[in-house]
Amino acid sequence: MTTPRDTSPSRRTRANGDGTVYQRKDSRWEAAGYVLAPGNTRRRVRVYGTTRKEALAKLTERIANSNRGLPVPSAQGTVGAYLTYWLANVAVHHLRENTHTRYATCVHRYLIPGLGKKKLTKLTAKDIRTWLNQLRTTCQCCTRSIDARRDQPRCCAAGQCCHKLLSPLTLTYLHSVLKSALEHAVREEEIPRNVARNVRTGTPRPRRFEPLTADEARQFLSTTRGHRLHALFELALHTGLRKGELLGLHWEDLDLDAGTAAIRRTLQRTSAGGLTTLPTKTRASERRIALPSRCLHSLKLHREQQQREREAAGTTWQHDGHVFTTVQGKPIDPTNITRAFTTLLRKAGLRRIRFHDLRHSTATLLLEQGVELVVIKELLGHAHIGITATVYAHVRLRLQRDAIEALGTALVGRETTETARSDSDERPPCASLVR
Incomplete structure (x- = not known):
């Protein structure tokens, strides 16, 4: 009669559900068992090892993952x-x-x-x-x-x-x-x-951008006066709208009496569809913003100019409700806006920047004026305030430095005043008369 001690290792009985382990003819050990597969089914898998312990460990790991609800990988391709x-x-x-x-x-x-x-x-x-x-x-x-x-x-x-x-x-x-x-x-x-x-790739440094200063912004707007798209550039610099959002504006989106604009769509050029109207970049980008009085006045003049262009074009006019169009009423290609913007920068004698830097200029100038970060986040249409805080961290750091310097000046000034008061309580020597 044989005892478990006398049984060969390859013949030992395993519990139900633990799978089987045996030695192959090529001296390798093979373990097989049923594990969870995609589709809530079970599949028999086989693992191999140079020793019985190694094969059993691999099978035990597969079964343990299956018991935790992790299905066995089914992809066989590259x-x-x-x-x-x-x-x-x-x-x-x-x-x-x-x-x-x-x-x-x-x-x-x-x-x-x-x-x-x-x-x-x-x-x-x-x-x-x-x-x-x-x-x-x-x-x-x-x-x-x-x-x-x-x-x-x-x-x-x-x-x-x-x-x-x-x-x-x-x-x-x-x-x-x-x-x-x-x-x-x-x-x-x-x-x-x-x-x-x-795998951690690290946090890359944000892309550097050079926004316009207040003087440069005034110089740029002064140069755009007389341009047929002056209202577009003024609106971009006052509201921080993206290029596609500006070109996707319809007259029905504007309430010139209430002074508001609804940002609902964007205009982009795609390789398949050409100029295409798409939803906003994110759900947070669909928003309603307030328009300053200067932009309202420019938009009213632009609407009158567009009406004159429509009468001059006659039957060739192809207007579909866009605020900013060509002289024939067609939507404006974003590339043409970039080209016109570069020409105006050169004419104004300013350094070359991207059109998107007008958006950065708006946010930077608002921060320097002391506007709350949450207000800027809503105006720019960021998904959450962390994006606004990260992009404009350098501006906030500069404002912090200015605030600290102002506090230091106030503290030094107060200390100097107190010192002067304490010194004035003592009568100076008569020989040291100083004018």
Whole structure:
């Protein structure tokens, strides 16, 4: 009669549900058991090890994850295959066209060449960190063969590397794209967890911008007087509206008697649809703002000018309700606004800035006037006040420094006054008469 002690290790009886462990003919150990699979079903999995203990540990880990409700990964393809599927079937329905185009560029230019050949289920945080470090230190002219396509090489082909590296902001953006794709793979139960979340890229420094000062803003507005789109530039500088929000304004959105404007849409150029009217950037961007009296006066004059242009155009007029249009009544291309803005800056003798810096100028000037941060957040249409506080942290720091300096001056002045009063109580020597 045999006892459990005499039984071979490969023949030991395991409890029901613990799976089986046995040694194969090639001397490896194999463990098999049932675990949770996508669709609330169960599937038999097999794991292998060089020893019985190693195979049993792998199976125990799989069963433990299954008992916690984590399904076994079902994806058998590569990271590149899943990213292609995600772009074509998921992201295209949840992103704007321009955002989807940027995501596709990141995927095809950086993600697939760097991580595309790895199995989706075997992708680790170490793989992602190694890929990001490689991008951080590799010249893009060499990697993407940019120099080879130039008429006159000035990098690798010329024998000297220009060290064109990706910025920290670009690396963070690439990491966020990968993280979004893997997050959807987790929701579809293709992988048990998002390993990209375990990689920290650091917080990049915010992009520097040079807003207009109060004197430069007055000089710019003085130059725009007489321009047919003077009302647009004045409205941009007084309210901080985005370029697309300005061009997407309809006359029905304005209440010139009450002095308000409803921001409901934005106008953008897409590669597929051309000039397209879209919803606002975020839900918080859909807002109602107050208009200053100067902008109300300019808008009334602009409406009269538009009526004259409509009469001059006659049957060629193609007006569809936009506030700012071409002389034929068509919506204005955002590129043409940028071109006109650059021309006006040159005419005013000001440094070249982006049109979006008018929005930054508005917020900066309001902060310097002591306007509350929450009021600026509502005016700009930020999703939450943390964005406003982060973007304009340098302005708040300067205001803090001014406040501290003012407090220091007040304290020093008070101390000097008290000292003078205490000294005046004592009679000075008669020999030391000072005028």
